Amino acid sequence: MSTVEPIVWHLDHLRLLDQRVLPHQTGYLTCRSAADVAEAIHAMAVRGAPAIGIAAAYGLVLAARAGLDGFEAAVAVLAASRPTAVNLRWALERMQRARASGADATALEAEAIAIHQEDLAQNLRMGELGAALLPKGARVLTHCNTGALATGGHGTALGVIRSAHAQGKIAQVYNTETRPWLQGARLTAWELQQEGIPARLIADGAAAHLMHVEKIDWVIVGADRIAANGDTANKIGTYQLAVAARYHGCKFMVVAPSGTFDLACDSGAQIPIEERTATELTEFRGQAIAPTGFDAFNPVFDVTPATLIDAIVCERGVIEQPNTAQVRALLGGH
Structure with a gap:
């Protein structure tokens, strides 16, 4: 831990x-x-x-x-x-x-x-359940920060990686930089380094190329909201990782506690997506990086369809190939 x-x-x-x-x-x-x-x-x-x-x-x-x-x-x-x-x-x-x-x-x-x-x-229970899905010598990719910094301790997606590393299963972790707040470069890299987990940082745009040139066993991410059918809202960029993973034959895992499920949302189409100020993209630490007055589209989450998710791990168990019936079977009335 x-x-x-x-x-x-x-x-x-x-x-x-x-x-x-x-x-x-x-x-x-x-x-x-x-x-x-x-x-x-x-x-x-x-x-x-x-x-x-x-x-x-x-x-x-x-x-x-x-x-x-x-x-x-x-x-x-x-x-x-x-x-x-x-x-x-x-x-x-x-x-x-x-x-x-x-x-x-x-x-x-x-x-x-x-x-x-x-x-x-x-988190400790999810770490155990998620690690059980990984092969020995796993090469995994994670996005944003889902470790102790993002939770009450240990982590969700990064908690799975942490638990798998403790079991000697992790050969290599790749973590995205996660623009525009750089949570991956600043926070996930820091947590991985603190614990001596073998890891390399990649640019957000390098993920598909990485999957093309190197075997990645699992993409492992967290979630900010999961709809009743398994559609999952997470940090912007997650959806494109899921699309690339499916094309390249990489499995895709979402790790989140049962409190992240919103059974009142039938699908991801009902999940509100936060948009933040354009300056988060057009400036970096107060320094302009785009032309003055240039506008930006800055959603900070996207929705990954359940059809692109191989497993959702929560503390109550693992939902493989998630759909509405499986979500409700595990969570009941939540």
């Missing part, structure tokens, strides 16, 4: 590892209100669907300690911080149910801690 702790609860404040400045700096944010947490989520100081949900739960504890009259207002502020990741909504709804059952600030704190601890346990 990773020693990285991106989210630390300190009773009267939440301490977040600022992922915007890694790997060259290690900085932390201190959040003392739900608004502080919402801003950290929106600004991507904390990111990764499970981590967002955990942080939001602690944000509601801070709101409750400031006075329960402002609890629902805090829910609204946090819900608006990132629209695509269903874990955020799931965590907020769980905290709301606890509040509706009469939970005070102390009980809400216990609920948030439980959400955090459960995520770590789920």
Whole structure:
């Protein structure tokens, strides 16, 4: 299990590892209100669907300690911080149910801690289940950051890689840079290096060529929302990886906890896709890289159809060749 702790609860404040400045700096944010947490989520100081949900739960504890009259207002502020990741909504709804059952600030704190601890346990279980699908000497490709930095610890897709490495199964990992925020280059590379996992960085546009010139056994990614039929929303660029993987005979694995499934969404067509400011593409660290005034299309997620997914791994089990019937059979009423 990773020693990285991106989210630390300190009773009267939440301490977040600022992922915007890694790997060259290690900085932390201190959040003392739900608004502080919402801003950290929106600004991507904390990111990764499970981590967002955990942080939001602690944000509601801070709101409750400031006075329960402002609890629902805090829910609204946090819900608006990132629209695509269903874990955020799931965590907020769980905290709301606890509040509706009469939970005070102390009980809400216990609920948030439980959400955090459960995520770590789920990650370890998913790591075990996903690693079992990999052959000895596996060569894998992963996208964005899905490790301890994006979760309560260990990771989802990167957790599978971490578990498989511990079992001696990993020959080589390739990780994408993940434009425009470079989560792969900055964060995934850092986590892989910290643990001595053999890895090489590739440009996002090099993935299909890599699959053409070298055998890749599995593409392993996380998810921000999974529809009832298995369609999966994840970091922009995931869909094209799935298309390239299918063409080149590489298997494609999605790893996410059961809380990432949204059974109210029949298909990926109903998943809202967050779009962010054009300057995230036209500038880099405040320096213009495109002509002044040039516009950009900047969706930060895309949807991979279930027909391109070989396996979805969650803590409850593995869904191979996912479809609506298989998803509901594993999750029931969720």
